[in-house]
Amino acid sequence: MSDGNQPPVDFKVVGQRPIRPDGVDKVTGRAQFGADFHLPGMLTGRIKRSPHAHARIVSIDASAAEKLPGVKAIVTGVDLDVGAGGDIEAGEHAAAMKDVAANVLAGDKVFYQGHAVAAVAATSPEVAAEALDLIVVTYEILPHVIDVDEAMMPGAPVLHDDMYTKGVTPKPAKPSNVAQRHVMGRGDVKAAFASAGVVIEGRYTTAAVHQGYIEPHACVASWGADGQSTIWCSSQGQFLVRAMTARILNLPLSDLKVIPAEIGGGFGGKTTVYLEPVALALSRKCGRPVKLVMSREEVFLASGPTSGASMDIKLAATKDGKITAAEMELRYQAGAFAGSPVNLGCMTAFACYDVENLALVGLDVVSNRPKVAAYRAPGAPMAAFAVESAIDDLARKLDMDPIDLRILNAVKDGAKTVYGATVRYSAFIETLEAVKAHPHYKAKLKPGQARGVAAGFWFNIGGESSAAVHVDEDGGATVVSSNPDIGGSRASMAMMAAETLGLPIERVRCTIADTTSIGFSGSTGGSRVTFATGMAVVEAAQKVVADLKRRAAQTWECDIAHVEWRDGVATCLDPSKNVKPLSMKVLASKSAKTGGPIAAEVSLNAQGAAAGYGVHVCDLEIDAETGRTTVVRYTAAQDVGRAIHPAYVEGQLQGGAAQGVGWALNEEYVYNKQGLLDNASFLDYRMPVASDLPMIDTILVEAKPNPRHPYGAKGVGEVPIVPPLAAVSNAVSALVGKRMTALPLSPVSVLAAMGKG
């Protein structure tokens, strides 16, 4: 879809749907993921974890385990050396390294069930398991708190006695579980409410949910006698794993090489370390390579999830539907350590709308749950659930079409966001209009069905990236990317290089380099890879083209200004020269005579990532007897800038929608009275399966290609998980005739809302 205002584009590769360069490896079982790597002499590592929600570690006695034949190394928290700590930039957040270290192996306290306490490396899985049982940990059990609102109450067990709420003046007299209070806003909210034509209020909650990548965390670490070490692991950033592991073990970065494996899903959850420092500490103790792989239960207990949230929202609007003010308090679970994405929740909550008066408070609250990790648009889906539900209430109260109401309030280019950025290159209104024009939105509902609509926003980021383009001697090219390929980015990197070089896509391959083979890059996260690393790829390819033109000019003894590069061929435009065009193949074969190998590497700090907007429509039915909700039709529309590989962009929309439907309907961390997780398995933590979903239609809105990217790309991966929570809930609310305010909308809660509980 195009609005016709853009210059006509005549791309040969960009916008096509070629087979991804790593495709065959991934359909034949050849692709090597985190747990697939094997070294001679490799040991099996296992981690001993806390059985308690909150306890002081009185002692750890590993003497019996050490004597077990086959046990080669045992480590505990004292084997880590994070020194002064400090923060490491981890994409969408800064990671406090003292907390990351205390999460990797506990210090003097355990803060949640599953918190790592000790680790062993042994000659077989059986010996490792036996050794774990022989490690005796004596605990002094402490009172625990799980719920975010309870954790804020006076008298709640305090997790960290040095946690004094930041962002509050004067500094509180006593420590509490509120790590930080974020405040943002503008205008005169009080006056706007006083003169409001309509006021909407609500309290909303969402449950903690896990990213749910199918590949558990896995790594192999090998310490060298000279102190030089190698880690093979599945992560969203080999440079991030290097930085965090080196900091936690106090190593120089140059002594640690991290080789990225294929990654079996991450969704933000693999932008930190859990196993790598432990595996390397074990390897350092015994001099042998150590493999650590989490079980699924460990993944649920000790990695991820994202915050559950509790939120109060109040909207003021005119009787025509113009939203004039909003107040919101967001209380997000951080898990055991500070660092929920509540600030991002505040920033994104009203980013779709032009609201003059805003007052937002975000509270980052610790409790005895695993430390939260980034999850696809961290912090935004929960906030959007509250905001988009309230806007749905407003549309019903005013009897307005929900899309018309959103168009009336939508941000336009030039508007200021509450966090200070100016809106640019946005196609939110075009996306809303595209949904309105789509057959789904016009289709009549069958009896017993209802339709929900909701919108969502994500910033998308740029940042530091590196890439190289090497011209092979036969005139093909290799792209060296610095980012793990989590969902097809090799394809988009190769396509942008092919487009720039003028080569067919089949002549360009893409590889992912280790930390020693390419310049630094931020992680695969923040929807940044196609934008930022893609920009580095294109700039490297442009340098190669400039070099090829120079070589052609040198060959022809003409001015470089007279050399044209098109479709992989140099042509001489100087009429006085009677020369044949020079193909990439010929130029590459003669490179030794024109200056040597042809290659370029570019490292940059990409600016100008444009935000993305999504609008989802969900039709569903409810089984009146069981309360089970079935989504029968779903359409996801998104402002994508320009889709480099449209099939993988559609895939992002479809996958994000499916995760969001799971978040809305099924998924939650269920704790018992002892503060222990009752559903740490895929059987009991139920993610959507194929029979739970319909086809997911997509609308790629390409009305506003991003002018800051050579091919117009915007990030696309995170936006699609923001709208579904409210899209689903708005439809359920319409069907049951009552505003649903607590996710997940399990059959039990739906039956209760229908008066059948």
Next chain:
Amino acid sequence: MSRTVVNAIVNGEPVAFLGGGGQSLLDALRDELRLTGTKEGCGTGDCGACSVIVDGRLVCACLMLAPEAEGKRIETIEGLADNGHLHPLQHQFLEQAALQCGFCTPGLLMASKALLDRNPDPTETEVRYWLAGNICRCTGYDKVVRAVMDAAADLRQEEKPR
């Protein structure tokens, strides 16, 4: 742990490996035979990443003990392509971009093969229910289901007498 020699046919070739104790077929495939294309996502039979076909029946390799493979014919992802020629399912998964991270893909492909082996013309609903034991967190299943339906059509076309 006492271990015994297990003889089986894996992807058409006779193999022998040491299996025993609580070792699963999945661990034997991955650790003894180094066939790491079969993945472990849960170890409890809930995700389907370890789907293999044993004597024509779709099983989760994590739920079968290694010694139970004695005398059995086992098909894994490594045997799906025929001498380097992709199976129509593999071809369609690539054509339709039916994978993102690719971790669940081997299991989905083996489960889909087991479906098409017994039902060459499944409806969308049949595909969705058959694949309900294979969790994919990336794709939302849309492109997966389309790829399986189209591969089924390709296979029917191949088998038509000319």
